[in-house]
Amino acid sequence: MAGSGRDGSFNQRLADCAATLASAQGAEVTSIRLEDFDLPIYSHRLETTAFPESARRLKALFVEQDAILIASPEYNGSVSGLLKNAIDWASRPTDGEGPLALSAFRGKVAGILSASPGPYGGLRGLMHLRQILGTVQMLVVPEQAAVPFADRAFDGAALTDPVAAQVLPLLVQRVIKTAGSLK
Numbered sequence: 595m596a597g598s599g600r601d602g603s604f605n606q607r608l609a610d611c612a613a614t615l616a617s618a619q620g621a622e623v624t625s626i627r628l629e630d631f632d633l634p635i636y637s638h639r640l641e642t643t644a645f646p647e648s649a650r651r652l653k654a655l656f657v658e659q660d661a662i663l664i665a666s667p668e669y670n671g672s673v674s675g676l677l678k679n680a681i682d683w684a685s686r687p688t689d690g691e692g693p694l695a696l697s698a699f700r701g702k703v704a705g706i707l708s709a710s711p712g713p714y715g716g717l718r719g720l721m722h723l724r725q726i727l728g729t730v731q732m733l734v735v736p737e738q739a740a741v742p743f744a745d746r747a748f749d750g751a752a753l754t755d756p757v758a759a760q761v762l763p764l765l766v767q768r769v770i771k772t773a774g775s776l777k
């Protein structure tokens with residue numbers, strides 16, 4: 595998934611490249627668009643009175659995965675509100691018992707990516723994302739890819755940045771292997 599719902603999002607393109615690689619490496623991939631869930635802003639009042647169906651659906655989808663690949667835009671040195679809000683909702687307990695009772699993320703593997711038209715590729719946001727995902731008890735693999743000058747890093751859907759194009763398959767491979775070893 596990408597942490598951006600922008601039309602023409604570079605991070606969506608990066609997420610799509612990662613999904614294609616993961617499929618090619620034998621993973622069963624579910625691609626989602628966070629904006630489609632139309633999540634309300636997290637609120638304790640909503641959580642305790644009427645846990646939103648959209649948040650429950652998103653959480654159930656995360657629960658089904660062994661690993662999650664996230665391409666995260668950098669907003670003011672951090673992650674986007676869209677992504678943080680989704681993580682916040684899915685980290686909350688839902689039902690009293692069963693698979694949704696706890697955080698959706700605990701013990702799952704994460705691979706993190708970013709793309710930015712700027713020179714750092716969203717690297718500062720990735721540092722925050724790594725910390726957030728560690729807090730929700732995900733195992734974030736050490737490889738990561740931050741794609742700078744993203745407006746020049748793709749040819750259509752294909753990632754042409756030479757460094758990122760080398761790192762991305764390794765990152766995806768590490769995520770798949772790590773998730774497989776934890777099963």
Ligand code: FNR
Nearest residue numbers: 598600603604605606667668669670671710711712
């Ligand atoms: C940005 N952008 C940005 N870029 C960056 O490299 N570092 C930053 O701190 C920020 N901050 C920031 C804040 C806000 C509110 C917006 C809307 C944008 C620019 C950002 O990287 C650019 O819009 C990307 O194109 C966003 O990713 P998507 O939507 O292309 O995936």
